Amino acid sequence: MRDDKMMHRSFAVAAILGAALVMTVLMPAAAIAGGFSNPDFGARRMGMFAVTARPDDVTAVFHNPAGLTLQSGTEFYHAQSWFFLDLGMKMYDSQGVLHPTDHEIRPDWSVGFIPFIGVASDLGTERLRVGFGIYAPNAYGAALPGDEPTRYHATRALFIASRATGSVAYKVSEKFSVGASLHLIYVYMTASRLMNPLVLQDPDRRFDDPSKLKPFDYKLKLDGHDWTWGFDLGVLFHPLDSLRIGAAFNSGSKIGLNGDVKLTAPDGSVTKARHQTDMTIPFALKGGINWEFAPDFELGADIYYWHYQVLQEQVSKLSTPIMGMSEFRDPKAYGNSWSWNTGLLYRVIPPLELMFGFQMDFTPIPSRTYSLDNPSTDQKGVSWGARWQINPDWRASLCFVRNWYNLVNVQDSQGTPPSNIKGHATNFEVAFDLQYKL
16 A cells, blocks of 8 residues: 555656646636626625726725725715625546536535725825725635535635725716726635545546545645735716716736645655746726616616736746646636626605616626636626615615526536536625715
8 A cells, every 4th residue: 555655646746846836826716707806896896796986985996996986975885795706516537427416516605705995085085096005906715615515626715915005096087087096906715625646647537435435535736926016097088968978998917826735645754846837907988878768767778898808828936846847837818807787766855766677787708617616607796785875974885796607517627637517506695885974
């Protein structure tokens, strides 16, 4: 048995690191096309999805900085959005048979969270506005069972993309405003999975009794982090009393994640290395309209575009070559992605607004590079929310979103081991915010 373990260990160090360094660096970014920057926070976005043409709270520093001109005085703002994923799946073997045969594989837990705290002020001027926010437009964690075939794809994952944003906006005229934001961005990820030389040689071994594979299981943990920066530009145009038009550009950013790779063998011995994985937050374009088509009614629509085609291949480099390998390349073959959103706001009485929305979001990930650590598919969703002006100083909101993901049926995976699965997913989002005029 000792000779077998040494043989498998030699094989595994090369094969495992090659497969693993590229497995988790793109974490499940809330499973939306927006990836590093999930836009689902702030009352208008969560309540009616359409926010670009009328971002009337402090989250304008992200959605469209020109929207800060819609506010007056000095306002403090706090928001939270929570996401809960429900996923069920089975995995294909090489013969096209689905496993497990008697149940679906489900995550032990899968939760996302977007906190936001910020302030905006007119500084006592008529036309100038400034804003500042600290927030995480993507913070997501998940755990998959340790005794299912998915353990050789992922067992634990945590991804955080956080920002500190400073913004300035100027009302050029009563009909036109401009704005800009500068972001300091911090990205952190950590993930773990099991690796097994028997599974690497024959992926169908994933479906064997776990007790037979455990003596050859290697535990892999990988992490990484980086600081970067980006900027946004936004405009608001108010050609008619009842019509607003907004647009924003997000610059995108380069990222070089640096971190540790730790591989623990079945006998307890540990192999360590460091990696650098380069990637890109793609640039994005947003456009939207807001039309007050009747007293107390607003109709809004947004369209988002993300330039994900920049991610065709992911490269991970080791600081010191291991088993003769100093870098690993993983095909991604991402396409560009986009989403469209529409929503309705009804002012029931002056202090109370009700909101409803619908969205379609299209993933950039082709089926052949689909992975369980980034299980993004096309999705549709509905939203509803209420915003209440409690008194002249305080305003509060509560919103709900329900998303349905397209059926996953992948049979051409290029992953190691292949992520050929059939499954379904939904997620539920709840958000609230509180605004105080100082």
